[in-house]
Amino acid sequence: MSAQDLSSAAAPAPAEEEADYNFAYLDENTKRMIRRALLKAVAIPGYQTPFASREMPMPYGWGTGGVQVTSACLTESDSLKVIDQGADDTTNAVSIRKFFERTARVATTTRTEEATIIQTRHRIPETPLTENQILVYQVPIPEPLRFLEPRETETRKMHALEEYGLMHVKLYEDIARHGHIATAYAYPVQVGRRYVMDPSPIPKFDNPKLSNCPALQLFGAGREQRIYAVPPYTEAISLDFEDHPFDPGGVDQPCALCGATGVYLDEVITDDQGTRMYVCSDTDHCEKTRADAEAAQ
Amino acid sequence: MIGAPLFKLSGLTKLYGARVGCRHASLEVRAGEVLAVVGESGSGKSTLLSCASGQMLPTSGGVLHGATSPDGRTVWRDIYQDLSEPERRKLLRSEWAYVHQDARDGLRMSVSAGGNIGERMMAAGARRYGAIRREAEAWLARVEIPTDRLDDRPTAFSGGMRQRLQIARALATGPKLVFMDEPTGGLDVSVQARLLDLVRRLVAEYDLAVIIVTHDLAVARLLAHRMVVMKQGRIVESGLTDQILDDPLHPYSQLLVSSILQT
Amino acid sequence: MYVASKGGENAINAAHKLMAEARRGDPSVAELSVAQIREQLRLAVARVCAEGSLYDFDLGALAIKQSRGDMIEAIFLMRAYRATLPRFGYTQPIDTARMMVARRISATFKDLPGGQILGPTFDYTHRLLDFKLAAEGGEAAPAQTAPADPTPPPHVLSLLNREQLIEPAGVAAPEDQAAPPDLTRSPLELPACRALRMQALARGDEGFLLGLAYSTQRGYARNHAFVGELRIGMVEVEFDIPEIGLTVSIGEIEVTECETVNQFTGSKTEPPQFTRGYGLAFGQSERKTLAMALVDRALRWRELGEDDLGAPAQDEEFVLSHVDNIQASGFLEHIKLPHYVDFQAELELIRTLRREAFERRTQNQEAAE
Numbered sequence: 026m027s028a029q030d031l032s033s034a035a036a037p038a039p040a041e042e043e044a045d046y047n048f049a050y051l052d053e054n055t056k057r058m059i060r061r062a063l064l065k066a067v068a069i070p071g072y073q074t075p076f077a078s079r080e081m082p083m084p085y086g087w088g089t090g091g092v093q094v095t096s097a098c099l100t101e102s103d104s105l106k107v108i109d110q111g112a113d114d115t116t117n118a119v120s121i122r123k124f125f126e127r128t129a130r131v132a133t134t135t136r137t138e139e140a141t142i143i144q145t146r147h148r149i150p151e152t153p154l155t156e157n158q159i160l161v162y163q164v165p166i167p168e169p170l171r172f173l174e175p176r177e178t179e180t181r182k183m184h185a186l187e188e189y190g191l192m193h194v195k196l197y198e199d200i201a202r203h204g205h206i207a208t209a210y211a212y213p214v215q216v217g218r219r220y221v222m223d224p225s226p227i228p229k230f231d232n233p234k235l236s237n238c239p240a241l242q243l244f245g246a247g248r249e250q251r252i253y254a255v256p257p258y259t260e261a262i263s264l265d266f267e268d269h270p271f272d273p274g275g276v277d278q279p280c281a282l283c284g285a286t287g288v289y290l291d292e293v294i295t296d297d298q299g300t301r302m303y304v305c306s307d308t309d310h311c312e313k314t315r316a317d318a319e320a321a322q
Numbered sequence: 323m324i325g326a327p328l329f330k331l332s333g334l335t336k337l338y339g340a341r342v343g344c345r346h347a348s349l350e351v352r353a354g355e356v357l358a359v360v361g362e363s364g365s366g367k368s369t370l371l372s373c374a375s376g377q378m379l380p381t382s383g384g385v386l387h388g389a390t391s392p393d394g395r396t397v398w399r400d401i402y403q404d405l406s407e408p409e410r411r412k413l414l415r416s417e418w419a420y421v422h423q424d425a426r427d428g429l430r431m432s433v434s435a436g437g438n439i440g441e442r443m444m445a446a447g448a449r450r451y452g453a454i455r456r457e458a459e460a461w462l463a464r465v466e467i468p469t470d471r472l473d474d475r476p477t478a479f480s481g482g483m484r485q486r487l488q489i490a491r492a493l494a495t496g497p498k499l500v501f502m503d504e505p506t507g508g509l510d511v512s513v514q515a516r517l518l519d520l521v522r523r524l525v526a527e528y529d530l531a532v533i534i535v536t537h538d539l540a541v542a543r544l545l546a547h548r549m550v551v552m553k554q555g556r557i558v559e560s561g562l563t564d565q566i567l568d569d570p571l572h573p574y575s576q577l578l579v580s581s582i583l584q585t
Numbered sequence: 586m587y588v589a590s591k592g593g594e595n596a597i598n599a600a601h602k603l604m605a606e607a608r609r610g611d612p613s614v615a616e617l618s619v620a621q622i623r624e625q626l627r628l629a630v631a632r633v634c635a636e637g638s639l640y641d642f643d644l645g646a647l648a649i650k651q652s653r654g655d656m657i658e659a660i661f662l663m664r665a666y667r668a669t670l671p672r673f674g675y676t677q678p679i680d681t682a683r684m685m686v687a688r689r690i691s692a693t694f695k696d697l698p699g700g701q702i703l704g705p706t707f708d709y710t711h712r713l714l715d716f717k718l719a720a721e722g723g724e725a726a727p728a729q730t731a732p733a734d735p736t737p738p739p740h741v742l743s744l745l746n747r748e749q750l751i752e753p754a755g756v757a758a759p760e761d762q763a764a765p766p767d768l769t770r771s772p773l774e775l776p777a778c779r780a781l782r783m784q785a786l787a788r789g790d791e792g793f794l795l796g797l798a799y800s801t802q803r804g805y806a807r808n809h810a811f812v813g814e815l816r817i818g819m820v821e822v823e824f825d826i827p828e829i830g831l832t833v834s835i836g837e838i839e840v841t842e843c844e845t846v847n848q849f850t851g852s853k854t855e856p857p858q859f860t861r862g863y864g865l866a867f868g869q870s871e872r873k874t875l876a877m878a879l880v881d882r883a884l885r886w887r888e889l890g891e892d893d894l895g896a897p898a899q900d901e902e903f904v905l906s907h908v909d910n911i912q913a914s915g916f917l918e919h920i921k922l923p924h925y926v927d928f929q930a931e932l933e934l935i936r937t938l939r940r941e942a943f944e945r946r947t948q949n950q951e952a953a954e
Contacts, residue, residue: 046669075772080668084661085915087922110926117922119593147926165919176902178775186408190415190445194430194437197444200451201434201473203938209930228930248912250772266451274933292929306926 049096049129055079059097059252063243066254071216071261072184073167073251081247088121088146089247091163095125095144098159098243104132106140111148111289111306118146135309147210149231151288151310154240156257162225164246167253169213169223189221192264200269209274214261221264222253230275230289235261280305283314324547325353327388327396328531329374329499334383336369342555343369346383349550349560353498356525356532358542358563360578361552367535368503370552374533375501376401376414387413415442419492423504425484428491429476435462435487436472442495461490465520482513486520493524502534506541518544539579543567551575608653622646631839631868632656636910637663638769638788639670640838640867657790657914664911672770677823677832681842681865683737686818688869691741693811693846699738704817705869741814742844742861751846751859775902782884782905783877787866789908791873797898798876801883806896808882809848810862817841817869841866843874847882850889860889880904 047053062076081089099105105125109118113135121144122133134140137152144161154160170180173191183189192213199207212229214236216222224235225244235242235255242255255261263271276290281302288310290303305311329351336343344366351357359367372378374385379402386398387405401410414420422428429438439458440448448454459469465486467479476484485505492500505521506514522545525532536542542549542563550560551572559572570576609616623630623646630645637645637660644663652658688704691697745751765780768788773781786794801807819837826833845862862882864874883898885891897903907913 050669052669052671075774077769077771080661080664080911082665084918085912086917086919087915089915110923114593115923116593116597119597123594146922147924165916177906178902186411188411188445190441193444193449194433194441197440197451197454198433198437201436201455204941205934205938207934207938209934210927226924226927228926230930248916265449266454267449268452274930276933289926290929291925292932306929 046128048101049099049125049131050082051079051093051096055093056097059093062252063094063097063254066243066252067241067256069220070256070259071214071220071222071253073246073253075250076252078247078250083120083124085248086165087117088144088163090245090249090252091144091146091161091247092121092124092245093247094161094243094245094252095142096129098142098161099125099129099131101129101131103141104134104139105129106134106137106143106309107145108143108148108150108307108309109146110291111150112308114308136313137307137309147226147228148289148306149227149234151285151305151307152313154238156239158240160238160240160242162227162242162244164223164225164244164249164251166211167223167244167246167249167251169211169221184220187219189215192221193266196264196266196269200266206265206269206271212271213264215264216255216261217259218262222255222261224261228274228289229263229271230273232261232263232271233273237261276303278303280311280314283311283318285310285314324355325529326390327352329388329533330384330386330398331370331374332384332386334370334373334385335381336373336378337381342366344373344552344555347552347557349557351499351531351533353531354525354529355548356530356534356546358546358549359533359535359552360537360539360542360549362537362578365552366555367537367552369555371501371503371533371535375418375420376410387417415445416495417498419495419497419500421485421488421492421500421502421505423507425476425481425488428488429484431477432475434473434475435467435479438476438487438491439494442491446495457494458490461494462487464524465490466516481509482517485509485517489521489524493528493530496528497530499531499533502532504536504538505534506536506538521545539567551578608651617650619643619646619650622649628869629654629656631866631870632791632873633659633663634868635866635870635873636660636788636790637667639663639667642868657910661911661914668769674824675767676835677825679820679822679838679840681816681820681840682740682743684816684818684820684840684842686738686816688818689738689814689816691812691814693813694741694744697738697741697744706871738816740844742846745813745846745859749856749858752861754844754861773905775905777901777905779881779885779888782901783863783865783881785905785908786864786877786880789877790910790913791870791876793908793910793913794876794880795872797883797904798879800896801879801898806883806886806894806899808860808862808879810845810879810882811847812875813844813846813861815841815843815871815875817871839868841868841870841874843871843878845875845878845882850891860885 059076062074066072066074078090078093081092083089083092095105105122107113107118107122109115112118125131126133137143137150141157142159142161143150144163146163149160168180170183170192173195174180174183196206199205208229210228211223211226212232213221214224214232224232237258237260238255239257241257244253265271279286280288280290282304285305289306291306292301293304294301327350331347331349334347335345347370349357359370361367373380384400385402387401388396388398391397399405401413405413420428430441436455436458439461440454443454443457459472462469462472467483467486476487479487506517509517518541524530525545534541534545546563548561549563549566550557551566551574552558553574559566559570559575566575567579570579623642626649629649630642633645633648633656634640634642637648644666645659648659648662651662686702688706689699689702691701742751742754746753766778768781768784817839819839821834822836822838823832824835843864847860847862849857849859860882862878864877864881866873866877880898883896884901884904886893886899893899
C-alpha cells in the first residue's frame with residue numbers, strides 16, 4: 026500500500042494457516058496505534074514519535090520495530106521484500122520474510138522493483154525506489170545524540186530546541202584527531218532542515234539515497250519505542266563542514282561478479298592468504314545486472 | 323567605555339520554602355561595566371546570580387534583558403516572562419555567557435580545547451572547520467595558553483589553564499554580558515593574580531559587561547567599577563567600588579571592609 | 586570462481602531441528618512433563634510468570650520446558666504470548682491485607698498480631714547438597730503446621746502507622762494522583778511516576794534488581810532498610826463488570842509482598858517519620874520483592890527531599906532503561922547478527938586513516954633527514 030491510504034487500511038481476514046493470529050500477526054487495535062504514530066512521524070519529518078511497542082515473537086534488537094511497522098502497513102495485495110545487509114538470503118531476512126509468509130500470506134519477492142514494501146536492515150537497495158514503494162528500516166538506536174548524551178530527557182530537549190552544536194563538536198573532534206569525520210555508518214542527517222536523525226546503521230555510502238527519495242521511508246525502533254519517517258521527496262542532508270564535506274566513500278572498483286560500479290561492495294576473503302575480492306552487497310541488483318548482461322549478448 | 327543599559331534586576335525575590343534566598347534585589351548594568359556582588363557565604367549572592375543568569379526561576383520580581391531597538395531605544399524584556407525557553411536558551415549561548423567557579427562545570431572534559439572553544443560557534447551555525455580552528459587558536463593565544471595545546475583535552479591542563487580555557491570558551495561567540503561565579507576560587511594566589519589580570523584586559527578589550535560574584539574584596543577592587551554588598555538576602559549597600567571600599571556607609575559593609583583589610 | 590553462499594533458510598530449519606533434539610536430551614531418560622515442572626520447579630515458574638508479566642503457572646512451566654531451562658528465554662516466550670492476548674480491562678487493586686498467608690515474617694517486631702509464620706523457606710536450612718534427593722522416589726513426610734488462621738493477619742506497618750511513625754501506605758505524590766499509566770500499553774516516558782516505576786521493577790530482571798539493591802546496602806544511596814513485613818499467599822482478584830453493575834471474583838493468585846521500613850525523614854516543621862519501600866511479584870519471589878523494595882525506596886529520593894548522591898539505584902532513567910531483561914538480552918544478542926556492511930564501512934575508514942598516518946610519518950621523517 027502507498028502512503029496515501031496508510032490511515033484507511035481495512036482489516037483483512039485472518040490467514041488460514043495461522044488462524045490463531047490476526048493478519049500480519051498484530052491485532053487491529055495495535056496496528057491502528059502504530060499507524061497513528063506513523064502519520065505523526067510523516068507529518069513531522071525526522072521527529073522520533075514515541076509508540077507503545079509490543080513484545081514480538083522475535084528478540085528486541087532483531088527487527089521488532091521494523092516488523093511492527095511492516096505489519097501496520099501490509100495489505101493482502103502487497104508484495105514484500107526483506108533484506109539484511111543488502112541480501113535477501115541472510116538468516117534474519119529469511120526469518121522475518123517467513124514470519125510474514127506465515128502470518129499474512131502476502132506475496133514475497135526478492136526483486137526490488139516488484140516489491141511494494143521493503144523491510145531492510147543496514148542497506149538501501151541500489152535499484153532506485155519509486156513513489157509506489159515503502160522502505161521500512163530496522164533501527165537499533167534511534168537517537169543520533171545518544172552517544173554524546175545518554176539521557177533521553179536531555180536529548181529530547183536538545184531536539185525540541187534544535188540545539189545541535191554538540192553534534193558538530195563530535196565531527197570537529199574526529200577531524201582534529203583523524204583528519205576525517207570518523208563515522209562510517211549510521212551517519213547523522215538533518216531532515217527537512219529541522220530534525221537531526223539517525224538513518225539506522227546503513228553505511229554512509231547509502232546516505233545520498235535517503236534524500237529526495239520518491240518512496241516513503243519509515244523507521245521503526247521496537248526496543249526504544251520510537252517511529253520516525255522521511256516522507257517522499259524530503260531533503261536529508263548529511264552533517265558536515267563546508268571545508269570537510271560529506272564523503273560517501275566506497276570501494277573504487279567494480280563488482281567481481283557482475284561488473285557493476287558505483288554500488289556498495291562487500292569484501293570477501295577467499296583464502297587463508299588474505300586474498301580478497303569485492304562483490305555487490307545488494308544481491309538482487311547483482312543478479313539483475315548479470316541477467317541483463319546475458320540478455321544483451 | 324560605559325554604554326547603554328543592557329541588564330536589570332527589579333525587586334528580585336527568591337524563596338526556598340520559608341527560607342529567603344534573596345529579597346527585593348534591584349540593580350542595573352550597562353555595556354562595558356563590571357559589577358561585583360560581594361558578601362559572605364549565605365548572603366544570597368549565589369541565588370542572585372543563578373536567577374539573574376537564567377538558571378533559576380525567581381519567586382517574584384524581574385530579570386530584564388535590554389536590547390537596543392533600531393531607533394536607539396532600550397527595549398526591556400523579562401527573560402522568564404517574555405522569552406520562551408528556546409529564546410532564553412539562545413540568549414544564554416549568544417549574548418550572555420557564564421563562567422563557573424569550577425572549570426569542570428563549564429567545560430566538556432572529554433573534548434579537546436579547540437572543540438570546547440568551537441562548540442558555541444558551531445551551535446551558532448559556524449560550518450567551516452578551518453575557520454573554527456583558527457578562531458579557537460586565536461582565543462587560546464588571547465587567554466595565554468600555548469596554541470600547540472589546541473588538540474589536548476582539559477583533563478591534561480592545570481587548574482589555572484582550565485579556568486582560562488573556560489573563559490575563552492565563554493567569550494568565543496562575542497557575548498555582551500558575562501556572569502562570573504567566584505572565577506578565582508580554588509586557585510593558588512599567584513595563579514589568581516594572573517587570571518584577574520587577564521580578565522581585566524579582556525573586559526577592556528571586548529567592552530564586556532560583567533556581573534561577578536565574589537567573597538574576595540580584592541577581586542572586586544581590581545575588576546569592578548561598581549559593587550553591591552549583600553547580607554541575609556538583601557542588598558545593603560551599592561555604589562562605586564572605590565567609594566564603598568574607602569568609605570563604607572552600612573555597618574555591615576564597614577565590618578566586611580575592615581575585616582578584609584586587617585588580614 | 587566465487588559464488589556467494591545461499592541457503593540461509595535451509596540452515597535455519599536444520600538448526601531448529603537440532604535444537605529440538607538437544608532439548609529432548611538422551612531419549613533413554615524419561616521426558617519431563619509440564620506438570621512436573623509446574624509442581625517441582627515452582628520457584629522457577631514463579632519467576633517466569635513474574636517477569637513474563639503473565640500469571641499462568643502451566644504456561645510458565647511449558648515455557649521453561651521449551652527453553653531448556655533458560656529462564657530469560659522462557660520469560661521471553663511468556664511475554665511474546667502475552668502481547669497477543671486481548672485486553673478486557675483492569676481489575677480492582679488486589680487487597681493484600683486480605684491475603685491467606687502461607688508465609689509471613691517481620692524483622693522489625695519480635696512478636697505481633699498474627700504471629701511469625703515461616704512457611705516453606707530456604708532460610709535456616711544448611712546448604713548441604715542433599716544426596717537423598719539424588720536417589721529417586723523419596724517422598725517427603727507431611728510437615729507439621731499449625732491450623733490455618735482464617736482471619737488474615739494485619740499488615741505490620743499498619744501498626745506503626747497507627748502512631749504515625751511511618752508515612753501512610755500508598756501515599757501518592759502529586760504527579761501520581763491520576764489513574765496509573767500502563768507500561769505495556771503506552772511508551773515509557775521520563776520522568777516516570779512511582780506507579781510506572783513499580784510496573785517496570787515488577788517485571789524487571791531479578792538479577793539486575795538484586796545488584797542494584799545490594800549496591801544501596803553497600804553505600805551507594807544507602808537507605809537503611811529493614812524488612813517490615815514479607816508475606817506470601819493467595820489473594821482474590823476482582824473485576825468490575827459495568828454492564829451488570831457488579832464486582833465479581835475471577836480467581837486467586839499467589840503473590841509475594843515486601844514492605845521495608847526505611848530511614849526516616851523530617852524537618853523543623855515536619856516531625857520525623859519512617860519511610861517505606863515496596864515490592865510485589867507473582868508467586869513466591871522473595872529475593873525479587875526484597876530487591877524491588879530497596880530500589881523503589883532509592884528511587885524516591887526526589888519526592889522525599891533527599892540528596893541525589895549520584896548512585897545508580899537513584900537514577901530513574903538508568904534503572905528503568907536497563908531493568909528489562911527481554912530488551913537487554915535481545916539487544917545484547919543482536920550483535921550475533923551479521924554486521925558486515927557496517928564492518929566493511931569501518932574497514933575502509935580505518936585503512937584510509939592508517940594510510941594517511943603512515944604518509945604523514947614518512948613525510949616527517951623525510952623532512953627530518
